[in-house]
Amino acid sequence: MPVIRIEPVEDQASGRYALEIYYPADADRPLVTTTPRYKSAAAAEQDTIAILSAAANNPPPEEPASNR
Template sequence: MPLIRVEPVEDRLTGRYAIEIYYPADAERPLVTTAPRYKSAAAAEQDTIAILSAAANNPPPEEPANRR
């Protein structure tokens, strides 16, 4: 069962696409909605995957023990 759902949504005023991220995947309303900045649904999806991949592969540096 998927944990999140990512959907590109066209903005009728600009013709560009935004991304809506639903969590949990079966939620009725999106948890996150981006600005409509993408020229296509495919570009929006690919950028979202790239952002998630970059964040997952490059976690923030660990805080020193004396600052926790």
């Protein structure tokens, strides 16, 4: 079962796409809505994948044991 749902939505005023992020995936309303900055739904989806990939492949440095 998916934990989150991400959907591109077109802004009628600008013609650009925003992202709506739903958590949990079956939520009725988005938890986060971005500004409409993408030229297409595909561009929005590709950028989302790139952002998630970059974050997953570059975790923050581990905190030293003395600070835990």
